[in-house]
Structure formats: structure tokens, C-alpha cells
Amino acid sequence: SQQGEEDPQALSIQEGENATMNCSYKTSINNLQWYRQNSGRGLVHLILIRSNEREKHSGRLRVTLDTSKKSSSLLITASRAADTASYFCATDAHSGGYQKVTFGTGTKLQVIP
């Protein structure tokens, strides 16, 4: 399996509900970032959490990082129809002397009005 796998692959919720997406990875990382992608378009950066941080907030977004379990979660509270998108985690790690960013497989979120 790949470095950075999101779970679930797809999620459908009602507007106003919370959405939780999980990301697991394999190797030690420097930081982990979450991105949003609207259908077939570019990625929008949401949050960066460093390996020595455990939790970070940005508006309705909350990200946690558990380096012992090599996992992260993204919580979107009070979801809106506009949150419908694919969400990716990206891990940053040293690889062969370089820093390398690896994206996960993504979670497709649908928020039903």
C-alpha cells in the first residue's frame, strides 16, 4: 500500500454534520499537510502540521497527528455543500537525501444540502 492512505475512500453526509477523514502513512515524516481538490482542478492547501505537533485548528478544520500510530485525521465541523471535494493528505519525509512529498489516495467527500 502507498505512503499516505486516506480512509474512507468516499464519505457522504448531510449539511451541518461533521466529517472525519483519516490518513495513515508508513515512514517517519517531517510534516503532514492536508489539501482539498475540487473536481479536476488544482489543490488548495488547508493545514500543515509538523511532526512535533499533535493538533492544529483552522476555522472549521481540526487536524490531529499521532506519530506513534503514523496517522492523522482531518475533522470538518458543521459541513457545508461547498465542502464537497476530494481531500488528500501529503507526507513530507527524507528520501535518499532529499525531502519528498507523497500524496495519499484521497477521500471523496459529498455534503448533501
Place this chain on the structure above:
Amino acid sequence: KAGVTQTPRYLIKTRGQQVTLSCSPISGHRSVSWYQQTPGQGLQFLFEYFSETQRNKGNFPGRFSGRQFSNSRSEMNVSTLELGDSALYLCASRWGSYTNTEAFFGQGTRLTVV
């Protein structure tokens, strides 16, 4: 401040041809990375350039190449196109040389190989 600009937005090429994609990073950003996104393989890292030097490369064949100019603009070239090269190609720019800074993505170039 203008965002990351990728041109062209859409491209249709024939198998065996070659293609060049362009990426203009945000002003002041010196790092440009390229990614390929397909439904089957997801987002895969192609390469990264910083100050005109390729610093990192993903697991793609030599048909995929790139370069960066002194103004930080970057081009990606794919030679001898194959049907499997059909994908959304995304570039991202960063201010610094470290990946612990935010990456800003362009809207991508959708390449279709027929």
C-alpha cells in the same frame, strides 16, 4: 499577487508525439514541483526544481523531463507520448527550499493522448 499559472489548460496529442507544459510560479517562489494525477494511480510526484536545479525525481521513465529557468518558470516535457500519459499535470510552487512550507498549486494541464 498572481497565483501559479499553468499553460495550456487542455491539450490533446497523438500517441508518439511530444508535449511541453509550462508553469509560472508565484512571484518570489523558487521551488517548482510537478505531479501527475490519474484516476488509477492518484497523485504521483514527478520532479522538483529549485534555483534551476533538479533536486528530486520520482519514479517516472526518462521520457519525462523538465527544466527551470532563471526566472523560476518551469517546463515539463514528455516525449514519445503513450495513451497512459493521459492525466492532469499539476505544478506547485513554494517560497523556500524546504517542504515544511505551504505549496501553492496551479489549476493543472489536462493532457489527453489519443
